[in-house]
Amino acid sequence: MLIRNMFIKYYTAAGQEEGGGGGGGQPEITPEMQKLIDERVASEVTGLKNKNSELLGTIKQQKDNLSRFEGIDPDAVRGIIQRFSDDEEAKLIAAGKVDEVLDKRTERMRADVDKQIKAANERADKAEAFSSKFRDRVLGDAIRGAAAKAGALAEASDDLILRAKGAxxxxxxxxxxxxxxxxxxxxxxDGKTPLTPLEWAESLKETAPHLFPRAEGTGAGGHKPGGGGGSVKRSEMTSTDKAAYIRKHGQQAFLQLPK
Incomplete structure (x- = not known):
């Protein structure tokens, strides 16, 4: 626009000098005019170059600054900063109450550890209960099998299993x-091999004969007052006979006698 205005100015001036204001020829570019044009163009170009260099430098600087944040989500960072600014601990730290912050963190850690310990103990208790139940079942089956081989009464199984738990x-x-x-x-x-459930059950025939069937006709299974034959009935026994029978054979054997 500036160069165009210069052309118009000098063109008008030249026309007025040559034709008194009405000539229609082409404007003459004098050396002075060309010099002014060249100087003005050079000035404009230099300014544009300087501006371009300045913009390129700014763009490069911005790129260098942005490269430091490569891989970082700006929205996430802003969220963290906002959360931190609103966080109770941040406020306490800003107020210089660092010890209080440490106490709160320790309390949270202790609560978390206590929770984990409680959960672990509960799992251990469940495992122990399951294991104990399994052991009782296996032991009960072993004693029940040994008692059957030893000839114990079927209804004496619970008694035998209860005794076995302590042995x-x-x-x-x-x-x-x-x-x-x-x-x-x-x-x-034999003094060499561990006592087996079967051998243990056999030994109970002497210490707890009421857990086994009575021998018929030998006097081992029932009380025979006056030397009579057959098993005596409880209703036919005197109180002294009952006490003697219980002392010898046990309460369970006494209750198994016919009424």
Missing amino acids: FQLNDEGEAVAVDANGDVLFGK
Whole structure:
């Protein structure tokens, strides 16, 4: 626009000098005019170059600044900053109450640890309960089988299993092993091999004969007052006979006598 105005100015001036204001020829570009044009163009170009260099430098600087944040989500960062500014701990730290912040964090960590310990204990208790139930079942089956082989009464199974709990434990192989009060293994009659459930059940024939069937006709199973034959009835026994029978054979055997 500036150059155009210069042309118009000098064109008008030249026309007025040559034709008194009305000539129609082409404007003459004098050396002075060309010099002014060249200087003005050079000035404009230099300014544009400087401006372009300045813009390129700014763009490069912005790129360098942005490269430091490559891979960082600006929205996420703003969210974190906002959350931190609103956070209770941030406010306490800003107020210089660092010890209070540490106490709160310790309390949260302790609560979390206590929660984990409680959950672990509950799992351990459940596992122990399951294991105990499993051990009782295996031990009960072993004693029940041994009692049957020894000829014990079927209704005496619960009594035998209850007695066995204080005398037997399961080893790592799931086998019933007799132990004493100190947990030491008890040996059988040979003194070499551990006492088996069968051998233990057999020994109860002497210490708890009421757990086994009475022998017929031998006097071992029933009380025979006056030397008469057959099992005596409870209704036919005197109080002294009843007491003597119970002392010898046990309450269970007495109750098994016919009424």
